[in-house]
Amino acid sequence: MRIPSRLIGGVLVATLLTQLTACGTLFFPDRRGQIEGKIDPVVAALDAIGILFYVLPGLIAFGVDFATGAIYLPGGTTAQVAPEKLREAVGSDGRVDNHRLQAILQTELGQSLPLDDPRLIQHKGSVEQLAAYGLRPAA
Template structure:
């Protein structure tokens, strides 16, 4: 009986530890720091099991996983570009120079994009979008 009690106690401690540490944060530490994306159903299910058995630790696990971003599936790489760097891309007539854009993307991401691909769809922006980046529309 004493061994059985120790095994049950050990399992209970392990379950509480994983819930307090948050499943996604514990099992996928490389995912921490993500801001958004698709939610990993496995991590959400593990956190939900924690809510079923231990309500407070399960809620804490969800909160930690959302706060750290470990609940999200790994996505593609993101690169943010300063608005000052984007000002060099816009020509005097308000169009974007595709060669400069390609060079800027390659500089920040390390990936060369085929901007001459015929299946590439280009959308025009509004003056408000340009103003948000500190650019002046010219037309």
């Protein structure tokens, strides 16, 4: 009995897709290098699916994710910039100069944020929103 080549190809594609989705290192390369933290349930579930279908590759996926640290959730980091420094980026007409803001954030946080990216969504605020936070509008 001969197995059709489409069936073999379909099984091969399904095998490769499940192996690609079973490794957090591929989905979250920015998490590499972490040594501890809370385990990401999504990555753990994808690795577990790999164990269900293919035991050895699933175990390897778990091993790689633990070894690289990609299975851990990223640590909660926050950054704050003093409002006095941010006022330098606001012009006399009340509009924010993205280039000045980007320079301030670069010097204060040490990170370059793509404020000139066309995909950036900017929301306009209102006086009511400022009042809700206990702030006064002043440019």
